[in-house]
Amino acid sequence: MQQTHMKQLVYTRIQAWKRCMSLAQRCTNMRTLKPTHAVFITHGLHLNNYAVSKLIAFCALSDSGNIRYASLLFNQVQTPNTYMYNTLIRAHSTSSEPYLAMHYFRLMLNQSDLEPDNFTFHFVILGCVNCAWIVPGRQIHSWVVKNGMVIVDAHVQTALVRLYVECRVLGDAHMVFDEISERDMIQWNVIMNGYVKCGLASEALRVFRDMLVRGFEPDDFCVATGLAACAHLGALWQGKWIHEYVRKRKGLDSDVFIGTALVDMYAKCGCIDLAVEVFEGMAKRNVVSWSAMIGAFGVHGYAAEAISCLERMQVDDGIKPDGVVLLGVLMACTHGGLLEKGKALLDNMKAQYGIVPKHEHYSCVIDLLCKAGRLSDAFELIRRMPMKPLASVWGALLSGCSIHNNVDLAEIAVEQLLQLANDDRGEEVGAYVQLSNIYLGARRSEDALRIRKMIGEKGIKKTPGCSMLEVDGKVNEFVSGDVSHSHCVQICTMLDLISADSFQEL
Known part of the structure; x- marks a missing residue:
């Protein structure tokens, strides 16, 4: 009799378990999950890690979930397992509060019976990426190397490259990239994108060429990134070469992202006709x-x-x-x-x-008004903006004042620009130099001299200009004041001779 009762009790619990798990699987939003949670509590399943992990996963990872509710559920678990920790670390790493991924990682380390696995490291590194945390990221990198996971796990490798790219430590990014024995397209694209974002488009193209030499066939994202690098450099010859490569690769020529990248590349290289030709030929x-x-x-x-x-x-x-x-x-x-x-x-x-x-739309129209000489209207529009004017707006007004020699508004614009400069010496010197020139144009030489003297006393130096020129597929950069060229003396001598000859002809 007692044995029969026990069997019936076990059967009842199994059926209750099945009903509860079925309810959990049918959850589509928080309105259906909360009653399911209540049923779990009624049947004692809130003490079962496997059952609760299903509720936590829905709350944390579903678009219809609630990450804060997932955290509350987690806090009620006496001994969370690795899956629960990984779920919350993963969810927070891409949330609006990615620093909480590190919080749950540290909680996990304090639980002596658990060890982080490759999923843990992947998601916590992504949290560091989205926080741009280089120091904690380096510490986790050391831990990863110690555990040997960087060698075998592609997701961890990619996350580490992303970390150093996002923190603009490109030397370390490439070091990690070079250590990857079997690279995938995502990793190639991450490192190329990093160089482009950091203004090193020539390095991005070098990586693109290296990828082709090693026998990799770039996907649509890699090709688009290569074209973006050409656009940044104005490297028309290399951009045309990539375009020809796209034509020969079946499927790439109809890709909307590549088509868009080609339009942008040709336009930035000065070939508007080719940009139009590509655009009109796009299937989608x-x-x-x-x-x-x-x-x-x-x-x-x-x-x-x-x-x-x-x-x-x-x-x-x-x-x-x-x-x-x-x-x-x-x-x-x-x-x-x-x-x-x-x-x-x-x-x-x-x-x-x-x-x-938005601010950028107002900035454009203010620039338009300034170029048309309507400085008073521009200033009035600035005053009517529903948001705080940023440097682009005051810079447009200052440029307009420089063209049309309006000293009063120029002084206001410079005052506002200096408040927004945040110790950016480049912004400061640009504003001061323009104001000095405006003073000179208005024949206020004493004020102009005062500004120039102020620039000297503060030790502010203007960022040197840089020009780029593509010759035979190679992009050459020229920076004002650079004396590092091996034939610098001969070049300067020749320039002096040319200048002297030109002066004598005059």
Whole structure:
């Protein structure tokens, strides 16, 4: 009799377990999860790690979940397992509070019966990436090496490369990258992207060429990154070579991201006709493609064509413009001097396109007003902005004052720029030099001399200018004041001779 009762009790508990787990699997949002949690408590399953881990995973990782509720569930568990820790570390690493990934990692280390695994390291490093935490990231890197996981786990390797790229420690990023014996496309793209973001596009192209030499076939992301590097450098010859490679690779020539990257590359290399040719030949276009084409027209002074694209994207492809597209049109109006068009677009953005103007939209129109000599209107618009004006706005006003010699507004603009400079010596010297030139233009030489003296006393130096020139596929950089060239003396001597000859002819 007692044995029968025990069997019945076990059977009842198994059925209750199955019903509870079925309820957990059917959860689609927090409204259905909370009653399920209550059922778990009623049947004592809140004490079972496996059962609770299902609730934690839904709350932490589902788009319909609640990461804070997941943390509350976790806090009620007496002895959390590795899966629970990894779930919360993973969820927080990509959340708005990525530093909490490190918090749960440290809790895990304090639990003596648990050891971090490859998933733990991968997610906690991603948390450091999203916090841009280099010191804790280095410590975890050391731990990873000590545990031998960097050698075997591709996700951990990629996360470490991302960490050093995000923290702009590219030497360490490449060191980790070089240690990877079997690289994948994601790792190649991460290191290339890092160089591009840090302004080292020539290094990104070197990595791209190395990838091809080693027999890797780049995917669409790697090709797009290579084209972005060409665009940054103005490396037209290399960009054309990549374009030819795309034509020969089946599937790549129809990729919307590569097509967009080609449009941007040709435009930035000065070949607007080739940019248009690629754009018109694209089988599919998205809002980014239209934005690239509009930006290309704007930079090359084809304001009317940029405005036409705004209409075409809606009619031809049924795509609604976003804030980036409208910014491109405003920039085209600025380059083309279309004041009324630009003002009308800013005024009607909300009503016509449902987009609230942001700071950059106001900045564009203020720049447009300044170039048109409407400095008072520009200053009035600055005062009416619904957000605090940043350096780009005051810089546009200062440039306008420099062109039209308005001393009073220039002094206001410089005062505001210096407040926003945050000890950026480059911003400071730029503002002071422009103000000095404006004083000279207004024949206020004493004020100009005072500003120049102030620059000298503060020891502020202007960042030297840099030019780039592509010759036979190789990009050469020239920096003002650089004397490191092996033939520097001969070059300077020749320049002196040319200058002397030119002077004598005059």
